[in-house]
Amino acid sequence: MNKSFKKWSLFLVSLTTFGLLATIYLSSATAGNETLSNSAKVVASSDPISYASVWDRETEPDYSGTLDMIVYRSPSCGCCGVWVEHAKKHGFQIEDIKTESIAALKQRYNIPPELVSCHTAIIDGYVIEGHVPADDIKRFLAQKPQLAGLAVPGMPLGTPGMESGDRKQAFQVLAFNDRGEVEIFKEYQSY
Secondary structure, rough: OOOHHHHHHHHHHHHHHHHHHHHHHHHOEEEEOOOOOOOEEOOOOOOOOOEEEEHHHHOOOOOOOOOOOEEEEEEHHHHHHHHHHHHHHHEEEEEEOOOOOOHHHHOOOOOOOOOOOOOOEEOOEEEEEEEOOOOHHHHHHHOOOOOOEEEOOOOOOOOOOOOOEOOOOOOEEEEEEEOOOOOOOOOOOOO
């Protein structure tokens, strides 16, 4: 086994373990009358349960391009499933492939190691790595840039699939090309 593959595998196992632990923690955390989950805030009351997410608002309603997306993810990563649901809410048609070969897949699509996250999606020939908001994907696809794709490296709290009540980290959606060159596509400081 080559050295690069071992590094990728170790990194992805660590990342998946972190995601699993975060999912377990966030799903069981409570504060007063509120139950926090990684997908939405649920407030206990006698009214019907309602879910609210900053990512539910659609800001690219006029997008008319392809909506067929393949998502590759580890079978043990809960946040990836929540991100898939986020993408579906925005109209994407998902082929959800659970695989243990995530490291090899990321190498196949030449995703720079510093941009890696827990799941990888392919849409219209582009790579979407990690917890990228659905509206950013639509805006990117509408532009049809000469780039390889978008990435949100790691697993920042507050991104789609990594929501934890009001806890949010600033993050960047990064665009990258086949040579590994990176530029900021969108930055989220307060959202």
